[in-house]
Amino acid sequence: MAKPQASAELLDLLNRAIARELQVSIQYIWQHVMWSGVEGIAVKDELKSIAVTEMKHAEAIAERLAYLGGTPTTKPEPIFVGATLKEMIEHDAADEEGAIELYRRILAKATDDGDVVTQQLFRGILTDEEGHHDTFTSLLEGM
Ligand SMILES: [Fe+2]
Numbered sequence: 001m002a003k004p005q006a007s008a009e010l011l012d013l014l015n016r017a018i019a020r021e022l023q024v025s026i027q028y029i030w031q032h033v034m035w036s037g038v039e040g041i042a043v044k045d046e047l048k049s050i051a052v053t054e055m056k057h058a059e060a061i062a063e064r065l066a067y068l069g070g071t072p073t074t075k076p077e078p079i080f081v082g083a084t085l086k087e088m089i090e091h092d093a094a095d096e097e098g099a100i101e102l103y104r105r106i107l108a109k110a111t112d113d114g115d116v117v118t119q120q121l122f123r124g125i126l127t128d129e130e131g132h133h134d135t136f137t138s139l140l141e142g143m
């Protein structure tokens with residue numbers, strides 16, 4: 001049997017990851033669209049580029065979940081746009097922390113299940129999320 005036997009818990013965690021990725025991809029692109037302040041010009045471009053990365057994460061995780069026999073959710077977690085740039089970026093930094101926590105759990109569960117490909121996928125995604133967290137917390141230092 002070629003396909004790894006994914007546990008129900010891992011499939012559930014992957015769907016929670018997809019819901020988060022859908023949330024932040026919409027959240028960051030809408031923050032990009034809604035933000036018009038002068039001091040936010042550099043942040044605006046950053047938000048767009050991170051939003052695209054998050055959508056690629058959603059796709060890659062959905063491909064993996066479908067391969068493992070699950071059905072990828074289409075429902076994002078609640079989206080937060082925010083009224084001020086500081087409010088937006090504070091929320092985004094917290095969302096990245098939540099993602100990092102969840103993806104460490106997924107890595108541990110994939111390791112338990114002996115699912116090397118899911119481990120590999122989430123090592124890459126976790127690297128991106130730590131980079132996003134670093135970007136948002138660095139931006140906050142300047143606010
Ligand atoms: Fe992501």
Ligand SMILES: [Fe+2]
Nearest residue numbers: 096128129132
């Ligand atoms: Fe991220």
